[in-house]
Amino acid sequence: MTSAEELRQLASESLLAHYAEYCEGAVIVDAAARIVWMNERYPERLGIAVPACVVGQEIEKVIPNSLMRQVVETGRPIMLDIMEFGEAAFVVTRLPLHDKAGKVVGAVGFMLYDDPRQMASLMARYQRLRSDLAEARKKLAEARRTKYTFASFVGTGAACSVVKQMARRAARTSASVLILGETGTGKELLAQAIHAASSRADASFVAVNIAAIPETLLEAEFFGVAPGAYTGAERNGRDGKFKLADGGTLFLDEIGDMSPALQAKLLRTLQEGEFEPVGSNRLTTVDVRVIAATSRNLEKMVADGLFRADLYYRLNVITLNTPPLRERLEDFSLLADYLVDHVCRQQGMPPRGISAGAINRLCRHDWPGNVRELANVLERALLMSDSDTLEADDLEAVMPAVPLDSPKVVSLRPIGMAEAVAQAEREAIRLALRHARGNKAEAARQLGISRAALYEKISALGVDAESA
Numbered sequence: 001m002t003s004a005e006e007l008r009q010l011a012s013e014s015l016l017a018h019y020a021e022y023c024e025g026a027v028i029v030d031a032a033a034r035i036v037w038m039n040e041r042y043p044e045r046l047g048i049a050v051p052a053c054v055v056g057q058e059i060e061k062v063i064p065n066s067l068m069r070q071v072v073e074t075g076r077p078i079m080l081d082i083m084e085f086g087e088a089a090f091v092v093t094r095l096p097l098h099d100k101a102g103k104v105v106g107a108v109g110f111m112l113y114d115d116p117r118q119m120a121s122l123m124a125r126y127q128r129l130r131s132d133l134a135e136a137r138k139k140l141a142e143a144r145r146t147k148y149t150f151a152s153f154v155g156t157g158a159a160c161s162v163v164k165q166m167a168r169r170a171a172r173t174s175a176s177v178l179i180l181g182e183t184g185t186g187k188e189l190l191a192q193a194i195h196a197a198s199s200r201a202d203a204s205f206v207a208v209n210i211a212a213i214p215e216t217l218l219e220a221e222f223f224g225v226a227p228g229a230y231t232g233a234e235r236n237g238r239d240g241k242f243k244l245a246d247g248g249t250l251f252l253d254e255i256g257d258m259s260p261a262l263q264a265k266l267l268r269t270l271q272e273g274e275f276e277p278v279g280s281n282r283l284t285t286v287d288v289r290v291i292a293a294t295s296r297n298l299e300k301m302v303a304d305g306l307f308r309a310d311l312y313y314r315l316n317v318i319t320l321n322t323p324p325l326r327e328r329l330e331d332f333s334l335l336a337d338y339l340v341d342h343v344c345r346q347q348g349m350p351p352r353g354i355s356a357g358a359i360n361r362l363c364r365h366d367w368p369g370n371v372r373e374l375a376n377v378l379e380r381a382l383l384m385s386d387s388d389t390l391e392a393d394d395l396e397a398v399m400p401a402v403p404l405d406s407p408k409v410v411s412l413r414p415i416g417m418a419e420a421v422a423q424a425e426r427e428a429i430r431l432a433l434r435h436a437r438g439n440k441a442e443a444a445r446q447l448g449i450s451r452a453a454l455y456e457k458i459s460a461l462g463v464d465a466e467s468a
Contacts, residue, residue, distance in 0.1 A: 026038065026042060027063075035057055071095070148193055149192075158430075160323065166318075167320055178315045179293040179322060181322030182322075183295045192251075204246075204247070260307075263308045274286070335374070350388075352382060357391060362377075425457060428447065
């Protein structure tokens with residue numbers, strides 16, 4: 001049976017013969033780039049009548065544009081090139097020749113094609129592959145860009161205005177942000193809006209729903225996997241979400257569901273800006289802005305020992321509280337109009353409207369699912385109704401019964417501009433005081449006014465600061 005070494009030697013010896021037989025031309029030069037041999041086809045292609053006369057001549061005298069001397073001098077091959085010869089052009093390859101000691105003693109060149117157009121199909125395939133790769137990268141980049149801005153966080157009421165104002169301030173920094181609020185209040189939407197308004201807007205926005213990923217996979221999801229880290233791991237490894245978000249923003253949804261062990265690793269990454277992929281002993285450095293969100297009471301979890309206090313303080317640099325829908329009654333008309341229009345466009349329906357009576361019906365529900373639940377109710381009502389305008393009766397069919405004497409009815413009575421401004425200022429002050437836990441200096445900072453101006457407004461508007 002032929003050994004591996006014998007096969008290698010046989011292949012080496014037969015390589016020249018095979019190439020010389022099947023290619024359009026072959027030439028060998030010595031260490032001084034002088035021609036020592038040409039096969040029969042090459043002289044014909046070059047228009048040389050007497051092939052023997054070229055032996056011993058420098059390669060450039062016979063083939064002016066040859067780069068064989070470069071191969072001899074550098075010892076590096078030129079695997080594929082187009083060489084011009086008069087009005088013709090050849091596709092060629094050039095390889096160095098070594099002796100047993102490894103010294104370059106010459107070079108061999110082959111004319112693969114006597115017309116570069118024969119490579120057209122190969123180049124076309126190459127261009128298609130490059131185009132497909134560029135398109136895939138473009139789609140991936142678009143998928144990691146944000147879909148929402150502050151304009152998407154619909155609402156003009158006091159509660160909505162305060163949180164948007166605070167979020168815009170957060171967008172001007174790279175500090176960590178903690179968004180608190182009930183499910184369906186738009187926490188991820190607000191995170192995307194902050195990213196879109198920040199200096200990192202051109203980089204990736206990567207979102208991770210911690211509650212949706214098995215605990216055993218979270219570390220690999222965050223930090224990636226080194227090549228061959230474990231049986232079944234990808235050969236080339238896999239980047240984690242921190243690496244994908246490098247230079248951009250990483251959104252950690254439902255941060256309260258993270259295990260204590262992973263909390264410790266996350267804390268180190270946030271503090272040091274570096275991590276080790278699973279199965280690796282090399283540190284990877286990243287520049288990532290983290291926005292976390294949860295519907296849980298993190299302060300209580302810290303007190304109960306379920307969430308690390310140091311991680312909580314690291315995340316809680318800027319805190320935003322997304323208000324529940326039941327505290328945004330003044331936004332119902334604008335929000336319902338927006339959602340009805342969105343559903344109609346999404347479902348390919350003609351434009352529809354919603355009546356004042358239907359708005360009042362919506363306001364008599366507690367909305368535990370908040371905006372997400374509202375969107376679901378309006379979509380169901382639109383699909384079940386044929387009228388151009390949604391009425392209260394259309395909503396009754398898809399909503400739970402509510403007592404007729406429910407106080408949650410929006411007043412449709414027109415009010416003066418001064419009264420409307422006063423109502424909005426009262427609500428904004430109450431909300432700021434609630435967020436600041438009664439600290440008037442902090443509440444004034446959040447509102448963008450001086451402490452003295454805050455005291456004046458509390459007195460003039462009759463705001464009960466203690467109850468707020």
